Amino acid sequence: MNDRQENILTVNGLSVSYGKFQAVQNVSFSVLKGEIFGLLGPNGAGKTSTLSALEGLLKPQSGSIVIDGYDAGEKPLYARASLGVQLQSTSFQPELFVIEVLELYAGIYGLTLTRNQILAILGEISLEDQAFKKFGQLSGGQQQRVSLVIATIHNPKLVLLDEPTTGLDPQSRRQLWERIEAIREKGHAVLLTTHSMEEAESVCDRIAIIDHGRVIAVDTPQALIDKHRADPEVISVSRRGKITLEDVFIALTGKTVRA
Amino acid sequence: MDTVIPKTSTVLAALLRADFTTQWRNRRSVILTLVVPVIILISWKGLVAIKGGAFALSNSITIGLIATGLMGYTNAIARDRDKGIFQRLRVAPVPTWTIMASRICVQLVMIILVTTAVFIAGNEYDKITLTPSGYAFTYFTAIIGGLVYLSLGQMVAGLITNPETVNSTTRLVYFIFIMVGMFGELGILGVQIHDLEHWSPYGTVKTILAGSMEPAKWTNDTSIALLLTVLYAGVFATIGIQRFKWNTNK
Ligand SMILES: Nc1ncnc2c1ncn2[C@@H]1O[C@H](COP(=O)(O)OP(=O)(O)O)[C@@H](O)[C@H]1O
Ligand SMILES: [Mg+2]
Numbered sequence: 001m002n003d004r005q006e007n008i009l010t011v012n013g014l015s016v017s018y019g020k021f022q023a024v025q026n027v028s029f030s031v032l033k034g035e036i037f038g039l040l041g042p043n044g045a046g047k048t049s050t051l052s053a054l055e056g057l058l059k060p061q062s063g064s065i066v067i068d069g070y071d072a073g074e075k076p077l078y079a080r081a082s083l084g085v086q087l088q089s090t091s092f093q094p095e096l097f098v099i100e101v102l103e104l105y106a107g108i109y110g111l112t113l114t115r116n117q118i119l120a121i122l123g124e125i126s127l128e129d130q131a132f133k134k135f136g137q138l139s140g141g142q143q144q145r146v147s148l149v150i151a152t153i154h155n156p157k158l159v160l161l162d163e164p165t166t167g168l169d170p171q172s173r174r175q176l177w178e179r180i181e182a183i184r185e186k187g188h189a190v191l192l193t194t195h196s197m198e199e200a201e202s203v204c205d206r207i208a209i210i211d212h213g214r215v216i217a218v219d220t221p222q223a224l225i226d227k228h229r230a231d232p233e234v235i236s237v238s239r240r241g242k243i244t245l246e247d248v249f250i251a252l253t254g255k256t257v258r259a
Numbered sequence: 260m261d262t263v264i265p266k267t268s269t270v271l272a273a274l275l276r277a278d279f280t281t282q283w284r285n286r287r288s289v290i291l292t293l294v295v296p297v298i299i300l301i302s303w304k305g306l307v308a309i310k311g312g313a314f315a316l317s318n319s320i321t322i323g324l325i326a327t328g329l330m331g332y333t334n335a336i337a338r339d340r341d342k343g344i345f346q347r348l349r350v351a352p353v354p355t356w357t358i359m360a361s362r363i364c365v366q367l368v369m370i371i372l373v374t375t376a377v378f379i380a381g382n383e384y385d386k387i388t389l390t391p392s393g394y395a396f397t398y399f400t401a402i403i404g405g406l407v408y409l410s411l412g413q414m415v416a417g418l419i420t421n422p423e424t425v426n427s428t429t430r431l432v433y434f435i436f437i438m439v440g441m442f443g444e445l446g447i448l449g450v451q452i453h454d455l456e457h458w459s460p461y462g463t464v465k466t467i468l469a470g471s472m473e474p475a476k477w478t479n480d481t482s483i484a485l486l487l488t489v490l491y492a493g494v495f496a497t498i499g500i501q502r503f504k505w506n507t508n509k
Contacts, residue, residue: 055350081262081352091342095284096277107273108351110265
């Protein structure tokens, strides 16, 4: 199998620094076409910094990023055109109605949609009746649906979601998981970040555990559990004799609480 | 790898539409920007006979240009940067210059509106009329003058990240310009302040506006003021663009 055809994203030796502080150190991983890949790590692990480098928001100190065959450093516009993005804290112009925000982003991604087409898109996420509200007037779950629909409006090959379910209630969270799986069903790849084990186990095909800016392990959730089942640290943190992904995660990243 | 980059014209059209809609939703402050220079013009009715129509008009237009460029534009970009609105736009496959170009187009329309409002008020209340070429020339210099305050605002947003500090800074500069501008020009504050005012970004813009209203009275002094105006705009814009960050790193 040709690597170039199977990978939608290849990150190689990526390092990101803020001044002297190394937030991401020599990170490598790749996302296959049509898979949901999770970057799992505690607060401050470097998840958002990694995504920011992929999105072109900050310039990596070193390393290479190839998105759908385009080098993000050399062909940033082409690399970004294949990306759908939901930032960790998304904000849209507070003066605009939801429908106008969608119109803006449709246009920015080169689509010319009619108002009816946009209303239909809002209908798919059951927000037709919110079209003429301001984004800030929507509930957290509704805002998340809107930013997800904007992230996928141009049918991108790779969708980046930064902590998409943080702060959502269980119902909204499950609904969002289904929407994320629906993106995969359409043949697109998803790269999401999370600090939730449950989320990593429930929706991700493969995960990379990241901590202190380094990738510690990459595999399917089950394979990670199987691989580390016999580690003394994993057994020592496990509870009630059952080894979970969380046990593996805690054993690999340590017990220290992160800010 | 059949990726297509959106056409710049489509992107710009979408940005313009959003930015003009935003401006329309903020029409109260837009109206205030237009009303203040008009009120000043009307209240100066007595001065028109002494100092001339061009003096009164150019003063009012300058105040309007400062309000829209230095305050309207600057506070909007400081706020949007702080809210992460620019970051979301920048992850789209758009060349970054289009984001600012669209904002500046809105400002160009504001410059035309301010100038027109002052012209109409001057005509209605003070019976000031210019020759057709005077009007045309003044629109042109108003744009040059407007660019000075836009780039001054860009510099403020480049040097200061906190939107509240940006807001109070632009208000302060606006206030100083108005005070020193109006009273310094009349010589009330003494000769030195008068000279300082005359060659400040307030005075040079006023001078070129007044000069373009009566092209026959264009002097050497006016030409130097034009040169200085362009120089100010260039310096402010260079600093403002170089130092500008798209996010506030919260
Ligand atoms: N703009 C910044 N300036 C300085 N340090 C930063 C900046 N953004 C993030 N960091 C630091 O980099 C590290 C990684 O942050 P981040 O990528 O946001 O982590 P995560 O998304 O995994 O929570 C943290 O220690 C954070 O404090
Ligand atoms: Mg983060």
